[in-house]
Amino acid sequence: MLRRARRNFLEVWLAGHFSQPLIQTRVLAQRILVCNSPESVQQAFIDGHEALERKSPQMRHALEPLLGDGLFISDGLVWRERRRVVAPVTHHSRLPELAPVMTSVIEERRDAWRGLPPGAPTDILASMGQLTAEVICAALFGRRLGAGAAATVVEAFRRYQARIGNTDLPSLLGLPDWMPRLRLGISPEVRRIHAVVDGLVAGALRGGESSLIGAMAQAALPGGQRMDATAFRNEAATLFMAGHETTANLLAWALYLLSQAPEAEARLAGEAQAALRGRAAGWEDLPALPYTRAVVDEALRLYPPVPLLARQAGAPLTIAGEAVAPGTIVIVVPWLLHRNPGLWDQPDHFAPERFLPGAPERPRHAYVPFSLGPRVCTGMGFGLAEAVIVLATLLQEFRLRLAPGARVFPVCRLTLRPGERLPMVLERR
Numbered sequence: 001m002l003r004r005a006r007r008n009f010l011e012v013w014l015a016g017h018f019s020q021p022l023i024q025t026r027v028l029a030q031r032i033l034v035c036n037s038p039e040s041v042q043q044a045f046i047d048g049h050e051a052l053e054r055k056s057p058q059m060r061h062a063l064e065p066l067l068g069d070g071l072f073i074s075d076g077l078v079w080r081e082r083r084r085v086v087a088p089v090t091h092h093s094r095l096p097e098l099a100p101v102m103t104s105v106i107e108e109r110r111d112a113w114r115g116l117p118p119g120a121p122t123d124i125l126a127s128m129g130q131l132t133a134e135v136i137c138a139a140l141f142g143r144r145l146g147a148g149a150a151a152t153v154v155e156a157f158r159r160y161q162a163r164i165g166n167t168d169l170p171s172l173l174g175l176p177d178w179m180p181r182l183r184l185g186i187s188p189e190v191r192r193i194h195a196v197v198d199g200l201v202a203g204a205l206r207g208g209e210s211s212l213i214g215a216m217a218q219a220a221l222p223g224g225q226r227m228d229a230t231a232f233r234n235e236a237a238t239l240f241m242a243g244h245e246t247t248a249n250l251l252a253w254a255l256y257l258l259s260q261a262p263e264a265e266a267r268l269a270g271e272a273q274a275a276l277r278g279r280a281a282g283w284e285d286l287p288a289l290p291y292t293r294a295v296v297d298e299a300l301r302l303y304p305p306v307p308l309l310a311r312q313a314g315a316p317l318t319i320a321g322e323a324v325a326p327g328t329i330v331i332v333v334p335w336l337l338h339r340n341p342g343l344w345d346q347p348d349h350f351a352p353e354r355f356l357p358g359a360p361e362r363p364r365h366a367y368v369p370f371s372l373g374p375r376v377c378t379g380m381g382f383g384l385a386e387a388v389i390v391l392a393t394l395l396q397e398f399r400l401r402l403a404p405g406a407r408v409f410p411v412c413r414l415t416l417r418p419g420e421r422l423p424m425v426l427e428r429r
């Protein structure tokens with residue numbers, strides 16, 4: 001099981017797990033409880049938030065070298081204080097101000113695609129990674145990360161993920177947190193990413209442009225203190241990483257799904273053409289793109305970019321009648337929950353209609369691509385707006401087909417991606 005988990009975390013689940021409301025297992029010294037029903041998910045992440053605020057040791061050890069005490073993996077007082085500074089910078093109320101950055105980056109990508117030789121395969125996973133890296137950089141730092149720098153970070157993060165793996169053997173053996181973990185080959189990637197982030201933070205703090213970093217610098221921690229330089233770097237790295245990798249995978253999966261579903265693809269393209277008439281999408285176009293949004297929601301259901309939400313109990317609690325002792329790992333697995341046949345009709349089918357306004361209601365907490373409860377993703381509105389703007393702008397003009405011979409299968413490391421590459425052929429409509 002460990003070997004399978006290290007290779008690809010999705011391989012540990014058997015067919016029966018998708019419909020099982022609660023899965024209990026033990027890996028070496030570690031008890032693991034998987035919540036796979038709306039009730040148990042609510043009991044764990046909402047009612048049990050205080051006991052389960054802490055991320056799993058596997059997640060913390062995987063990301064700590066890169067993010068330090070950044071919001072994604074911190075807990076306790078640090079998490080509470082930082083959340084009050086970081087969450088408002090991408091709050092829904094700021095999106096009209098942030099969306100023009102998305103529009104201008106996607107306009108550049110569209111123009112570059114117009115110049116591609118017809119029939120040449122493009123790696124859509126890399127292309128979306130670079131695009132979303134440019135978007136989050138422009139929003140975060142108030143200026144564009146040069147194409148070379150974006151590519152450097154995207155590639156370094158890909159290699160970081162490949163080396164770090166999913167399993168943290170020492171934690172599974174019950175060894176304490178303070179014991180150093182062997183992390184072969186990740187230091188050069190971490191140094192490369194930190195060097196880029198440090199340069200950008202310094203630039204954003206010096207330059208007078210409006211930026212998320214600038215907004216964070218204005219916000220005081222409770223008690224009036226300012227965040228120190230390390231906190232700044234950790235939060236900037238967190239927003240950069242959380243803000244590009246997830247959205248890139250979502251876009252790659254959506255484009256793949258559409259390439260396999262010509263009717264859905266034609267419907268989305270028709271909606272985009274009618275709403276946009278050749279221009280790039282912006283914030284004000286979102287209400288006229290409900291089908292595009294439904295495609296995004298359905299892609300998030302079938303291929304949730306964060307397919308595993310793992311916590312470690314810090315205090316005793318009860319979930320679905322089971323006593324959970326401190327130290328137990330409690331996991332919500334969107335990959336399982338989103339395909340649970342007891343919760344979804346035809347769970348493995350790509351059916352964006354299920355998310356259109358007026359579709360039958362689904363059970364609460366059956367759909368959690370952005371997590372839920374107090375640790376819900378702070379960038380949810382940002383990521384959703386970006387994905388709709390990108391898909392509508394590109395698909396009104398281009399049709400994407402999977403390159404001949406390409407094989408696509410989901411691989412889960414920290415995020416869920418369509419293998420290492422996604423070669424697709426672009427055609428102008």
Ligand code: HEM
Pocket residue numbers: 071072073083086090238239242243244246247250304305306308309310368369370371372374375376377378379380382383384
């Ligand atoms: C489609 C895109 C995205 C998806 C699917 C996604 C998903 C998630 C999920 C599932 C979590 C919680 C993880 C857990 O509970 O273990 C999370 C947390 C977070 N996300 Fe996102 N995210 C996306 C985009 C973004 C963007 C664009 C930003 C920033 C601009 C962002 C910033 C964050 C941060 C800071 C956290 C940590 C919140 C906390 O622990 O308090 N995310 N995201």
